[in-house]
Amino acid sequence: MISGLYAASTNLDAVIRQQDAIASNIANAGVSGHKGKTIVFRSFPELAFKQASAFVPAGNGENNTIGRVGTGVGVDWSYMNFEPGPMVETGVPTDLSLDGDGFFVVQTPRGDRYTRNSQFKLQVGTQGEAALTTAEGYPLLGQNGPIKIPVDKKFEVDIRGNVVVDGQIVNKIRMIEVPDRNILLPESGALFQIESRWQGDIQPAKSTVVHQGVLEKSNVSTIQEMARMIESFRNYESAAKVITVLDQSLERAVNEVGRIG
Template identity: 35%
Template sequence: MENAYLVGLSRQVALARELDVVANNIANLNTSGYKANGAIFEEFISQTARGDGASRGDTRVSFVRDRATWIDLSQGPMERTGNPLDVALDKRGFLAVQTPRGERFTRNGGFQINAQGQLVTTEGFQVLGEAGPITFQPGDKDISISREGLITVREGNEARTESQRGKLRVVDFDNPGRLQKDGNGTFLAPQGVTPITPEPDKRAAVLQGVIEKSNVRGVVEMTRMIEVTRTYTQVATILQQQADMRRSAIEKLAEVPA
């Protein structure tokens, strides 16, 4: 296969990968706490590819290589819901939750109370406080969450007694860019990445009755999808033209008398 085909194929593979990333971002446009992904590509210089003619000797050919994806951790827009169980973090930070796969971290604060009285995510993961899972009593009323994450309720028949039910565990990371998405809006801290408790002056404020929306920019992603699709089509057209020229040349050579 000629180098032109290999270069074109590498470009198409990279464009297909980028299209997957863009499509996933668009699919999560309305997913609370979702963080957009971006694709990283690099030039790969082949040292072993040969030129089209044997007399030209070895030549360097430039390919496209899919290197990695990155996560845009910028804060998404805030939406006030009025639901006392909805929380959002202003500035950096993550909420700790307990999943069947272990401890994970999220920016999606759309919480609810399950049948056991535990504060959980929409997927049923336990929301962790600084002393463990947060559990409410059957008679708890008027749930209040302070900017520091302290959860208080009023209990009793006349709901006059104020009690604490825990404090949300808000963590941060020295290098949050190394976090890995683990599905359901959660992040996994790989080996060597340890969550830390921010100092009071650097701690993210907890906003009650507010949800952080996806930080995906819909117009930008739709524009990028159109650009990627058009570029893919252009590369396919060029490769088809190369194939047509090659076939035409072979047909003309076949017509030459022996």
């Protein structure tokens, strides 16, 4: 009975973590470049029960097994779905999408971060220039530092990431690739940081191209996520009912034992 309570409680914990991931996916479904997160469950090792005569070998020389019981469910691992989201042509010059495996590099107070968020804005500074930034105000980095545009000028970005003003290249958007996307840790605003334990080098993106006036949307399907959330709630309710029944049974057993004699 106690093992049943433990198994049901581990299921509750795993389902709560799954619901947190689904809720985050739904909340960020409108963020450009957001990547969905998936939780993968695993069963804890099963316990094999031996017969009372366990010390008497069976015919094959092994102890007889009368059954197995599960010991609960846990979160095995989680992963980000890095498939590109739908591309939507907007015609907005500050919308810059990536076609390929690369990431933009933005400057934050916590250090450089990497993103597929393609919705930038021009933030006017004090020297007659406007910086390309994320919605949070983090500058988009180029080969020569933050990308800045004269406030009275139009700009173009070619497929190689060159930023062109009045026919002159003023900067080039910095794009990077990582050998293993599992080293990318998600942050808010569709940003990623690289796991601190990783010791490799960040490589420039070789085959990624830029499309100006095109927005990459989130790869999250809100309909699918809502369906997963409903299923998760049902799993939670089932585990909660099991705990309630076992708790009541345990209470009756304790009370009856107390009345003996």
